Amino acid sequence: MTDMAAIDAWVDDHKPRLLTELMGFLRAPSVSTDPGYAAGLERAGAILLERLQRIGLRNVQALQEGGHRAIYGEWLDAPGAPTILVYGHYDVQPPDPLELWETPPFEPTIRDGKLYARGASDDKSPLWIAVSALEAWLATERRLPVNVKLLLEGEEEIGSRSLPAILAAHHELLRADVLLSADGGRWRADLPSVNTSSRGLAALQLEVRTAGRDLHSGRYGGAVGNAVMVLARLLASLHDNENRIVVAGFADGLARPGNADIASMDRLDFDAAGFYDAIGARPGALEPGGRLLEALWLRPTIEVNGIAGGYDGPGGKTVIPCTARAKLTCRLGPGQDPKQAGDAVAAHLRAHLPEYADLVIDQEREGVAAYAVPEDDRFLAVIEQVVEQVHGTRPVRVGIGGTLPISAMVKQSLGIETVMFSYATADENIHAPNEYFRLQSFDDGLLAWTRLFEALGKVA
Amino acid sequence: MTDMAAIDAWVDDHKPRLLTELMGFLRAPSVSTDPGYAAGLERAGAILLERLQRIGLRNVQALQEGGHRAIYGEWLDAPGAPTILVYGHYDVQPPDPLELWETPPFEPTIRDGKLYARGASDDKSPLWIAVSALEAWLATERRLPVNVKLLLEGEEEIGSRSLPAILAAHHELLRADVLLSADGGRWRADLPSVNTSSRGLAALQLEVRTAGRDLHSGRYGGAVGNAVMVLARLLASLHDNENRIVVAGFADGLARPGNADIASMDRLDFDAAGFYDAIGARPGALEPGGRLLEALWLRPTIEVNGIAGGYDGPGGKTVIPCTARAKLTCRLGPGQDPKQAGDAVAAHLRAHLPEYADLVIDQEREGVAAYAVPEDDRFLAVIEQVVEQVHGTRPVRVGIGGTLPISAMVKQSLGIETVMFSYATADENIHAPNEYFRLQSFDDGLLAWTRLFEALGKVA
Numbered sequence: 001m002t003d004m005a006a007i008d009a010w011v012d013d014h015k016p017r018l019l020t021e022l023m024g025f026l027r028a029p030s031v032s033t034d035p036g037y038a039a040g041l042e043r044a045g046a047i048l049l050e051r052l053q054r055i056g057l058r059n060v061q062a063l064q065e066g067g068h069r070a071i072y073g074e075w076l077d078a079p080g081a082p083t084i085l086v087y088g089h090y091d092v093q094p095p096d097p098l099e100l101w102e103t104p105p106f107e108p109t110i111r112d113g114k115l116y117a118r119g120a121s122d123d124k125s126p127l128w129i130a131v132s133a134l135e136a137w138l139a140t141e142r143r144l145p146v147n148v149k150l151l152l153e154g155e156e157e158i159g160s161r162s163l164p165a166i167l168a169a170h171h172e173l174l175r176a177d178v179l180l181s182a183d184g185g186r187w188r189a190d191l192p193s194v195n196t197s198s199r200g201l202a203a204l205q206l207e208v209r210t211a212g213r214d215l216h217s218g219r220y221g222g223a224v225g226n227a228v229m230v231l232a233r234l235l236a237s238l239h240d241n242e243n244r245i246v247v248a249g250f251a252d253g254l255a256r257p258g259n260a261d262i263a264s265m266d267r268l269d270f271d272a273a274g275f276y277d278a279i280g281a282r283p284g285a286l287e288p289g290g291r292l293l294e295a296l297w298l299r300p301t302i303e304v305n306g307i308a309g310g311y312d313g314p315g316g317k318t319v320i321p322c323t324a325r326a327k328l329t330c331r332l333g334p335g336q337d338p339k340q341a342g343d344a345v346a347a348h349l350r351a352h353l354p355e356y357a358d359l360v361i362d363q364e365r366e367g368v369a370a371y372a373v374p375e376d377d378r379f380l381a382v383i384e385q386v387v388e389q390v391h392g393t394r395p396v397r398v399g400i401g402g403t404l405p406i407s408a409m410v411k412q413s414l415g416i417e418t419v420m421f422s423y424a425t426a427d428e429n430i431h432a433p434n435e436y437f438r439l440q441s442f443d444d445g446l447l448a449w450t451r452l453f454e455a456l457g458k459v460a
Numbered sequence: 461m462t463d464m465a466a467i468d469a470w471v472d473d474h475k476p477r478l479l480t481e482l483m484g485f486l487r488a489p490s491v492s493t494d495p496g497y498a499a500g501l502e503r504a505g506a507i508l509l510e511r512l513q514r515i516g517l518r519n520v521q522a523l524q525e526g527g528h529r530a531i532y533g534e535w536l537d538a539p540g541a542p543t544i545l546v547y548g549h550y551d552v553q554p555p556d557p558l559e560l561w562e563t564p565p566f567e568p569t570i571r572d573g574k575l576y577a578r579g580a581s582d583d584k585s586p587l588w589i590a591v592s593a594l595e596a597w598l599a600t601e602r603r604l605p606v607n608v609k610l611l612l613e614g615e616e617e618i619g620s621r622s623l624p625a626i627l628a629a630h631h632e633l634l635r636a637d638v639l640l641s642a643d644g645g646r647w648r649a650d651l652p653s654v655n656t657s658s659r660g661l662a663a664l665q666l667e668v669r670t671a672g673r674d675l676h677s678g679r680y681g682g683a684v685g686n687a688v689m690v691l692a693r694l695l696a697s698l699h700d701n702e703n704r705i706v707v708a709g710f711a712d713g714l715a716r717p718g719n720a721d722i723a724s725m726d727r728l729d730f731d732a733a734g735f736y737d738a739i740g741a742r743p744g745a746l747e748p749g750g751r752l753l754e755a756l757w758l759r760p761t762i763e764v765n766g767i768a769g770g771y772d773g774p775g776g777k778t779v780i781p782c783t784a785r786a787k788l789t790c791r792l793g794p795g796q797d798p799k800q801a802g803d804a805v806a807a808h809l810r811a812h813l814p815e816y817a818d819l820v821i822d823q824e825r826e827g828v829a830a831y832a833v834p835e836d837d838r839f840l841a842v843i844e845q846v847v848e849q850v851h852g853t854r855p856v857r858v859g860i861g862g863t864l865p866i867s868a869m870v871k872q873s874l875g876i877e878t879v880m881f882s883y884a885t886a887d888e889n890i891h892a893p894n895e896y897f898r899l900q901s902f903d904d905g906l907l908a909w910t911r912l913f914e915a916l917g918k919v920a
Contacts, residue, residue: 033775094777100673158775185679199678203776212740213560216891217763218659218862219645221791222755223735225745228695228764228786235689236696275683280672280782284816285685295682303677304688305779310766311787315493315618316663317554318789319765319891322740326688327771329778331681356744402678431676431779 002454006140011446014136019115019442021051022128025090026108026117032068032091032158040106041154044090044124045069048131048152055135057150065169067162068154072173075138076147081457083147085176085416087406088127088183089156092119093431100433113439120437121428123183127152129423129442130182133449145457149176153406156183159201159368160405167413178379179410180456184400184420185430189438192387192395195420196380197297197372200332201403202342205362206231206349211322214310220320225356227324228309234359235326237352238302238345242288245302249344255335257298260375264397265293278427297399301331302345331401338367371407371418372399379419382455390448400426421452462601462914470600471592471906478595479575479902481511482588483568485550486577492528492551492618500566501614504550504584505529508591508612515595517610525629527622528614532633535598536607541917542839543607545636545876547866548587548643549616552579553891560893573899580897581888583643587612589883589902590642593909605917609636613866616643619661619828620865627873638839639870640916644860644880645890649898652847652855655880656840657757657832660792661863662802665822666691666809671782674770680780685816687784688769694819695786697812698762698805702748705762709804715795717758720835724857725753738887757859761791762805791861798827831867831878832859839879842915850908860886881912 025047029040045062048071052060057073064070068091076083095105095118103109105118115125130150137144151174155161167174187193210225240246257265272292276283286295309324311317332341346361353359373380375397387395400420407418423445429435485507489500505522508531512520517533524530528551536543555565555578563569565578575585590610597604611634615621627634647653670685700706717725732752736743746755769784771777792801806821813819833840835857847855860880867878883905889895 033777034773036774094771094773094775096771096773096777097674201678201778205776210741210745213889213894214557214892215739215741216862217761217765217789218661218791218860219886219890220739220756221761221763221861222750222759223743223746223752224739224741226763228767229699232692232695232764232767235692239689279675279680279684281670281675281684282816283683284814285670286683290682292683296680299682301677301681303681303686303778303780304692304770305677305777306770306772306781307688307692307784308768308772310764311554311556312766312768312785313494313554313556314496315554316665316787316789317493317556317765317891318661318763320763321766324767325772327776329677329776331678354744356742400678401681402676426679429673430679431777432674434673 002141002145007136007450010136010140011450018132022125023108025124025128026119027106029106030091030119030154031094032155034094041068041091045071045154048090051131052150055131056138063166063170065162065165070151070153070163070166072151074149075144078144078147078457081146082177082459083149084456085149085151085174085179086130087151087179087181088130089123089153090127091154091157092122093157097433102434110439114436115439116434116436118435120435121424122430122435123156123424125437125442126182126422126424126445129445129449133446133453136446136450137453145454149174156405159203160409163406164409164413167409171413175414176416178416179406179418181404181406181418181420182422183404184422185424185426186422187398187426189425192391192393193398194380194383194387194395195400196397197334197399198370198404198407199297199401200336200338200368200370202330202332202338202367204328204342204345205325206328207323207325207360209323209358210356214322215320217318217320224320225354227321227357230354230357231307231309231324231326234349234352235304238348243285244287245300247302247344247348250341251300251336252340253335253337254300254333257294265291268293268396296401298333300333300336300341303329305329331403332370334370334372336370338369342367368403368405369408371404371411373417373419377417377419378459379417379456382459383419383421386448386452386455389451390444462605466600467596467910470596471910478592482585485584485588486568486579487566489566490551490579490614491554492615494554501528501551505531505614508550511591512610515591516598517594523626523630525622525625530611530613530623530626532611534609535604538604538607538917541606542637542919543609544916545609545611545634545639546590547611547639547641548590549583549613550587551614551617552582553617557893562894570899574896575899576894576896578895580895581645581884582890582895583616583884585897585902586642586882586884586905589905589909593906593913596906596910597913605914609634616865619663620869623866624869624873627869631873635874636876638876639866639878641864641866641878641880642882643864644882645884645886646882647858647886649885652851652853653858654840654843654847654855655860656857657859658830658864658867659757659861660796660798660828660830662790662792662798662827664788664802664805665785666788667783667785667820668694669783669818670816674782675780677778677780684780685814687781687817690814690817691767691769691784691786694809694812695764698808703745704747705760707804707808710801711760711796712800713795713797714760714793717754725751728753728856756861758793760793760796760801763789765789791863792830794830794832796830798829802827828863828865829868831864831871833877833879837877837879838919839877839916842919843879843881846908846912846915849911850904
């Protein structure tokens with residue numbers, strides 16, 4: 001018989017230390033997209049290796065196949081119980097623009113019950129909760145109620161580039177019955193929910209060139225192409241005046257939401273005004289007639305993530321910029337092929353390029369397909385039971401607009417589904433300045449995860 | 461009787477020293493648009509003050525009315541001869557992008573008969589030639605053949621902001637019969653020409669905002685405006701698909717070129733293919749049916765000089781940027797009112813702004829009107845005679861596409877016309893990396909300017 005009270009008491013006793021260690025983990029600037037942060041990524045990985053060994057996981061090691069290493073550990077002495085592959089990521093987004101942070105991104109700070117740091121919500125605290133729940137079990141019961149494999153990668157924010165190679169190279173090691181993701185986030189802090197789908201991703205980088213060098217706008221203006229203007233027109237050509245994507249072939253295969261999905265979204269009684277107020281934005285950017293939740297969870301997008309060209313210093317400079325560049329990412333809905341969607345955008349841009357300009361397109365990633373867990377998945381049912389047990393309310397099923405590359409990958413390579421269980425919340429400024437994690441979620445998460453492992457051990 | 465042979469011999473003897481001193485002048489990083497360069501601007505001004513005194517000009521002083529100082533000097537002992545206000549500017553454009561310079565912008569370097577430095581062509585060498593020609597006269601003849609006032613400003617690259625105040629405060633001091641500009645540049649190195657017109661300028665800075673902070677493109681994409689995309693659409697709305705400006709009211713008052721202008725342009729037999737080859741560009745950005753020289757000299761433009769928004773670091777970052785900014789400048793044709801043209805662009809942008817975005821427009825300057833010297837101006841005739849005398853060919857009259865704020869200002873405040881006499885050449889990478897000045901132009905310029913002063917002394 002498991003003594004949950006003993007586990008809960010252990011958690012209460014050790015919470016200050018767990019939080020202090022989490023803050024040390026947040027201090028490691030593990031930005032995966034920028035080689036300048038290699039040392040921070042190394043340090044975050046080293047912290048995980050040390051911790052997994054210390055709490056009693058076995059076979060702890062780094063898995064590396066040409067990219068940043070993933071950290072692995074296991075505990076497999078629960079005969080007859082399923083094997084759960086617990087997933088999280090220790091890499092983070094760049095902290096730019098630095099000047100908008102109230103406290104430095106890699107100096108974790110607690111204010112008003114919130115822990116501020118880059119990676120606090122995405123995904124270091126959620127990952128830390130999962131590992132801490134394992135520690136609570138192993139420290140008190142000297143066993144786990146279920147077989148567990150941990151896979152904590154360092155490349156989620158750059159499309160999990162080498163994860164397919166890691167999955168292929170360590171196929172036996174990683175074999176499991178389900179992937180349990182500590183990444184993904186909750187819909188709202190005050191409404192129990194479980195995530196059942198995620199959008200896909202395709203990314204392109206563009207560079208336009210119109211001349212061999214920047215040119216004086218007086219000497220040459222009127223006769224020579226302006227690279228920034230050309231790029232602006234290309235970007236403007238991707239949507240019509242009512243925000244509909246008009247790229248031929250982009251939406252091929254896109255599934256329309258089913259009646260169950262629509263009914264579920266409508267039941268949520270979503271507070272659109274509150275949604276916009278919270279982010280200082282106004283409605284109007286939606287496709288005409290579109291459902292807000294459908295736009296956020298199931299509809300594809302084409303976004304410019306950044307643009308640069310010409311002079312951006314103080315004052316002015318009367319140049320015609322000869323080059324301009326932009327980073328684009330597309331979120332994809334169910335049914336879209338990421339490669340084909342990216343190709344469609346590239347073809348559209350090339351077709352709209354004026355004769356006097358050159359365009360280089362770098363489709364840097366293969367892309368990630370959207371994912372949805374089957375609605376009758378047995379592990380999904382356990383997740384819903386545990387949420388109801390802990391929060392007293394049956395959770396609603398929600399989609400997430402973001403992308404979890406791992407889901408499509410493990411479906412393909414290991415043949416398993418993904419269920420998500422994260423105590424991050426959607427409003428915690430992830431990928432933005434002043435990212436934070438609610439301290440209350442740290443408590444709630446530990447309570448839920450210790451129970452989740454037990455419930456998963458009983459799945460037939 | 462003037463001994464021109466003695467003056468020419470003096471020039472030959474002193475040319476190495478004059479060039480060495482010019483390189484010292486070029487070493488002062490006198491960027492006027494960026495407060496970070498204040499010390500460089502100060503140093504360049506100090507070099508001029510010292511030099512004007514040393515060569516024997518009188519009443520040498522700095523004129524300052526709230527902006528960067530202008531340097532003044534005079535020699536007025538030529539009774540009965542006209543008074544020439546010689547104009548140049550010692551401020552320069554920012555050197556960005558620094559990485560494209562083959563040698564550092566403020567370390568003047570001679571390669572293949574060219575002097576490379578920021579400001580080498582615009583306008584430090586041309587100004588230096590004018591001052592050196594005065595020195596040659598004063599050193600050999602102990603007199604000038606004409607009354608001369610020198611006005612060397614430090615704000616040309618920022619629209620000569622405080623020059624109207626300087627002209628107003630020192631109206632008597634600056635009174636003259638004509639303004640002779642050492643700024644402006646030649647059309648081509650191998651074709652004698654004189655500039656008779658310049659385009660006007662209006663400048664705007666834009667900032668678009670769509671939310672209170674940058675947002676995760678997965679969590680929010682599809683429902684929230686993207687500031688970069690909004691800005692791109694605004695910029696794209698300024699022209700139609702064939703590069704025609706479609707801003708209502710922008711071109712009000714614009715004069716169509718007269719038959720004489722058109723005949724003059726056609727006589728030039730302009731080498732369009734060579735023009736594009738030299739700058740690594742291709743044709744096609746011209747308005748349909750437009751004459752290339754008309755587009756360069758007399759037609760208005762709207763250019764983006766720079767754009768920025770979102771993430772532009774290594775790799776990617778899946779954000780929806782909440783702000784984006786751009787710098788715009790418009791070149792204006794004869795008849796356009798700069799204030800009205802800028803207002804028309806601002807009104808157009810506001811009218812095209814979607815309801816979910818905010819736009820801040822900073823019309824930072826009052827703007828400058830286009831200018832043309834009357835075709836029968838007596839000083840213009842002298843310029844043409846001297847060019848013919850020195851180069852053996854009657855010069856063609858050309859327009860310049862750039863803006864010389866001084867011309868419209870002195871026309872209004874002093875009631876005088878402007879003639880231009882510069883040995884800069886249009887292809888010398890002004891406002892761009894690797895700006896240079898031909899050493900041959902230094903020789904030609906000294907020969908021409910020593911003769912020009914004498915010829916101007918004879919104007920009735």
